[in-house]
Amino acid sequence: MSAAIDRMLAAIADPKRRRAVELLGQRPRSAGELAGELGLAPPAMSRHLRALKEGGLVEDGHPDFDARVRIYSLKDGATDELKRWLAETEALWSHQLGAFKRHVEGSE
Template sequence: MTAALALDRTLAALADPCRRQVVDLLARGPRAAGDLAREVGVPAPAMSRHLKALKDSGLVEDSHPAFDARVRVYALRPEPMIHLLRWLEESERLWSEQLLAFKAHVERQA
């Protein structure tokens, strides 16, 4: 998968407020799908769809605890967020350069 496609998937997954809330919760530590559904306040089937979207984007991964294979525990994967952070830093650098050039142009005109 190209970096651009991975970034597109990350941004698409994070476009939903419920998924961003899930990411915020998972930033504090891994959680079972049922716990996430209760904390976010959505039915289990809806949470399942959100978790699938987050997993498909690569933002989260799931595992099964040894005591119960029916339970899925979700955790964040850092790689997609690192790519997003790099993209944001590059965007900020480009905008800063453009604004500095604009400022210099305006000051020359004055």
């Protein structure tokens, strides 16, 4: 498993961060908006957003009308490597469990 996947899994290990990802999946939002919806203080939300950015899941930008505001959104293609790893892991487990089933059924 790559370091990028490790960082991503660590970032989504927290339920508040997973909920933030769900909310950002609906549409981009400001940190204040996310904090309000998650019931978090702004400093706590800032820490969660930093973890999501470090995990490669979230990016931020400034709207044209106000450079002081940051708008967070999900990063395009961020989960591609994770999805690939999950598919490979699922195939491995399916193969292993199938072989185990054939072994058990053959030894009866």
